[in-house]
Amino acid sequence: MDKPLCINRFRYHFSITKLVFWTCIFLGLILLFFLHSPHSSSYSSQRRFLADPDWESRVIKSGKPRSRSGGLKVLVTGAAGFVGTHVSAALRRRGDGVVGLDNFNAYYDPSLKQARRSVLERADVFIVDGDINNPTLLKKLFDLVQFTHVMHLAAQAGVRYAMKNPASYVHSNIAGFVSLLEACKSANPQPAIVWASSSSVYGLNTKVPFSEKDRTDQPTSLYAATKKAGEEIAHTYNHIYGLSITGLRFFTVYGPWGRPDMAYFSFTKDILKGKPITIFEGPNHFSVARDFTYIDDIVKGCLGALDTAKKSTGSGGVKKGPAQLRVFNLGNTSPVPVSKLVSILEKLLKVKAKKVVLPMPANGDVLFTHANISLAQRELGYKPTTDLQTGLKKFVRWYLDYYTRPGKKSNV
Numbered sequence: 001m002d003k004p005l006c007i008n009r010f011r012y013h014f015s016i017t018k019l020v021f022w023t024c025i026f027l028g029l030i031l032l033f034f035l036h037s038p039h040s041s042s043y044s045s046q047r048r049f050l051a052d053p054d055w056e057s058r059v060i061k062s063g064k065p066r067s068r069s070g071g072l073k074v075l076v077t078g079a080a081g082f083v084g085t086h087v088s089a090a091l092r093r094r095g096d097g098v099v100g101l102d103n104f105n106a107y108y109d110p111s112l113k114q115a116r117r118s119v120l121e122r123a124d125v126f127i128v129d130g131d132i133n134n135p136t137l138l139k140k141l142f143d144l145v146q147f148t149h150v151m152h153l154a155a156q157a158g159v160r161y162a163m164k165n166p167a168s169y170v171h172s173n174i175a176g177f178v179s180l181l182e183a184c185k186s187a188n189p190q191p192a193i194v195w196a197s198s199s200s201v202y203g204l205n206t207k208v209p210f211s212e213k214d215r216t217d218q219p220t221s222l223y224a225a226t227k228k229a230g231e232e233i234a235h236t237y238n239h240i241y242g243l244s245i246t247g248l249r250f251f252t253v254y255g256p257w258g259r260p261d262m263a264y265f266s267f268t269k270d271i272l273k274g275k276p277i278t279i280f281e282g283p284n285h286f287s288v289a290r291d292f293t294y295i296d297d298i299v300k301g302c303l304g305a306l307d308t309a310k311k312s313t314g315s316g317g318v319k320k321g322p323a324q325l326r327v328f329n330l331g332n333t334s335p336v337p338v339s340k341l342v343s344i345l346e347k348l349l350k351v352k353a354k355k356v357v358l359p360m361p362a363n364g365d366v367l368f369t370h371a372n373i374s375l376a377q378r379e380l381g382y383k384p385t386t387d388l389q390t391g392l393k394k395f396v397r398w399y400l401d402y403y404t405r406p407g408k409k410s411n412v
């Protein structure tokens with residue numbers, strides 16, 4: 001009788017130990033997930049910054065224009081992003097006050113974002129580590145600096161990734177945009193807003209070149225749908241609260257400090273590694289083409305939009321009169337087939353690409369983009385001057401320097 005009881009006790013203790021063990025593992029995993037989730041890390045960094053007495057003075061200093069009279073005071077969201085870094089640096093160079101805001105999420109290599117942050121720190125631009133979805137943080141920033149303008153570039157980018165992580169597009173491009181507009185509408189004075197829409201809103205439109213008057217009600221990706229929703233949301237906040245809002249439809253922007261998820265960047269990386277690259281083609285071997293636009297041209301367009309933006313008309317959240325509402329194409333007016341992009345890269349890198357040509361899957365891509373820029377030319381003085389060959393040469397020079405610099409983790 002003794003023996004089975006002993007065995008039963010042993011089994012009982014063993015299963016309790018097992019239960020405790022697996023509960024600990026489970027709780028540990030939940031804790032790890034929480035600590036590493038982008039929201040919690042940006043939340044804790046926001047708390048850290050808010051508790052830091054230097055934080056406020058750094059924001060105030062960064063937001064101050066160099067000259068006492070004139071000069072914009074701009075909040076740049078997505079400042080550690082590709083376009084955000086270039087626009088922030090250009091504004092600071094000409095003497096405007098610039099405060100950056102970025103959540104440093106891990107959509108692509110965050111170390112590239114940190115490197116861009118270092119570039120901006122050297123240019124005297126402070127980037128706040130925080131999320132546009134945090135109303136307390138936004139209010140604090142508007143209390144510290146009376147921003148005249150907001151350059152809103154924070155977004156979940158990428159056309160094809162929307163199939164993998166749809167929620168991130170809704171979170172950043174819709175909820176985040178509304179959160180930012182709420183802060184702008186309540187600010188006193190209300191800033192004028194310039195924000196990044198996308199050429200992808202043209203979707204299945206076949207009328208070329210794409211003009212702002214063409215239809216944009218047939219998006220082919222969730223990404224495009226969220227940008228189109230942003231344009232409608234902009235209309236609402238302009239209509240109800242008198243916010244001055246300008247949307248810029250960027251056409252496949254490329255250049256130094258670019259985004260690793262984009263084709264020109266990932267092709268460069270894979271060609272140098274000797275890895276195959278996939279080139280999508282349309283039905284009947286249709287060559288997929290993009291109106292690739294060089295970053296310096298886009299920056300000029302952004303500055304033109306900020307400089308021509310009229311003031312918002314509301315105050316204390318109440319509209320006082322009609323306000324400006326605009327949308328512009330910022331493209332290059334010169335579409336180039338993706339196969340040509342690859343052959344330019346091959347020449348610049350002096351390496352033959354291992355090309356795999358595949359029919360374009362149903363991934364949200366459109367077959368071609370082509371901007372009509374006459375409206376931006378007329379209203380913003382926008383005039384792109386960089387062709388793809390010249391722009392890619394500058395990109396490749398940056399890429400080789402950045403990824404082979406001593407002390408830099410190699411990407412090549």
Ligand SMILES: O=C(O)[C@H]1O[C@H](OP(=O)(O)OP(=O)(O)OC[C@H]2O[C@@H](n3ccc(=O)[nH]c3=O)[C@H](O)[C@@H]2O)[C@H](O)[C@@H](O)[C@@H]1O
Nearest residue numbers: 157158159198199200250251252262263278279280288365
């Ligand atoms: O202009 C825009 O509105 C959009 O431009 C780019 O989107 P996309 O034009 O798709 O740029 P890439 O991802 O660099 O793709 C460029 C071209 O290369 C093609 N591609 C891409 C990847 C690949 O492996 N193979 C390939 O052939 C795509 O089909 C596309 O035609 C950006 O990623 C979007 O965030 C932006 O809003």
